[in-house]
């Protein structure tokens with residue numbers, strides 16, 4: 001199973017960059033499944049039904065998310081809809097709208113996409129992602145072999161720990177949220193593909209997608225209203241996973257890092 005997995009798609013520069021590169025990436029990698037993280041789709045903060053549908057029209061199959069997903073509250077209704085392909089971390093506060101996992105059928109096989117969020121350096125209190133993951137995996141029928149985990153977290157220590165915790169139990173653990181790609185893609189001993197962070201797709205001349213001048217002013221102690229960056233150039237970050245369909249074990253993980261116009 002060939003899978004293209006994009007990290008946080010950041011605002012219009014990210015969506016437009018993805019639209020521009022996806023045809024050539026599809027040509028090169030022949031993905032059976034495309035997943036992206038959509039917590040920053042709508043002007044960097046949350047998602048709307050319109051931008052989600054924009055992603056689906058490009059060929060994205062499943063959209064994961066993270067701490068920003070309910071920044072635009074109206075998206076909750078869409079996520080509560082039947083079989084909505086936009087999910088939120090399973091270990092969010094109990095009672096959160098939407099679902100924490102999605103089952104998609106490709107090449108006659110059911111694939112589970114699970115979304116989790118970390119607790120280190122995060123502002124809100126979430127349920128323990130390790131315990132929630134452990135319980136969730138007990139509910140997966142044995143005929144489902146391919147399980148992909150988006151672990152949306154800040155600390156590389158928590159992410160690597162999750163990778164090793166789930167090693168051999170899932171096909172891939174990929175990190176999102178920091179927007180910065182890490183160079184540690186690997187196949188763990190139990191044949192689980194792993195990367196600490198895929199990195200974002202968004203404006204290149206920015207601080208994780210935001211207007212650098214405003215972010216610098218904020219760090220200097222000035223009171224500023226944040227806004228997204230609108231640079232001419234974009235960066236596109238993703239991983240390409242090849243998973244054995246019979247066993248669910250990862251065969252390869254390749255890091256993709258490109259630049260181009262927004």
Ligand SMILES: [Fe+2]
Nearest residue numbers: 008039040177
């Ligand atoms: Fe993000």
Ligand SMILES: [Fe+2]
Nearest residue numbers: 066067068177
């Ligand atoms: Fe995030």
